[in-house]
Amino acid sequence: MLSYRHLFHAGNFADVFKHILLTRLIVSMNKKDKPYFYLDTHAGIGRYDLSHPWAQKGREYESGIKKLWERTDTPVAMKPYMDIVHADNPDGHPRFYPGSPRIVRQLIRPIDRMVLTELNKTDCAALYDLFEHDRKVNIKLMDGYQSLKAHLPPPERRGLVLIDSSFDRSREFSRIAKALQEAHAKWSTGTYAIWYPLMAPGVIRGFEREIEEAGIRKVLQFELKILPDDASTIPGCGMLIVNPPWKFDTEMRTLLRWVWSVLNVNNAGGLKVHWLVGE
Secondary structure (H helix, E strand, O other): OOOOOHHHOOOOOHHHHHEEEEHOOOOHHHOOOOOOEEEEEOOOEEEEEEOOHHHHHHHHHHHOOOHEEEEEEEHHHHHHHHHHHEEEEEEEOOEEOOOOHHHHHHHOOOEEEEEEEEEEEEEEHHHHHHOOOOOOOOEEEHHHHHHHHOOOOOOOOOOOEEEOOOOOOOOHHHHHHHHHHHHHHOOOOOOEEEEEOOOOOOHHHHHHHHHOOOOOOEEEEEEEEEOOOOOOOOOOOEEEEEEOOOOHHHHHHHHHHHHHHHOOOOOOOOOEEEEEEEO
């Protein structure tokens, strides 16, 4: 985890997928008057300069946000997300890409609260610089899984937790499943969003089985694949959402079909939306 730098991958198709889902979750939470709590367990640096040599090495943003930037037929439901990206690039060129902390900060209301945790000292320092003097943002240098134990359940009783691990350690899927089970036992009414890369089918099925056996209900699964299985990099990614908003599957199925149509390479892959665990 400490060696991982998301700047190499910032703005790629996985970021687009993740942040569109995240944006729609926050928009849904804003529909109710009561305050809510947001926890980002692996926050990163919050904002990424796509002109940096690390981002330029693979230029992965060209397969993600750059493709969306050039579209004139973006669905209305994507407007909050694209507005935030455009606000970070007022000169009309996609140089900066907002991470999940910055995206959520632009959407939460004065009555809401957010906590960002990051274990990498350099990245955490960058977060402090980005949100300096912002009283709505509480930043913690700590392990993301420990943050679940430290901050849940929140006094607001409503909230969203984003678990977005770097997956650069062995047994990360099992680590996530265990952490989610423990967090859910403490706070069963919260909404949890868990991002993951698509790996070998056996690995993914094992992860699904661990979630199914965890005793957690209402788990909605999204997977977006844009590359063939024999690609040199991950062909796609997924997100599990525990306690999603009402009809979230219907809304996002339509929106993500459009996203796949824009981002896929030679009609590879596809979209999967289904209930991994029902009521």
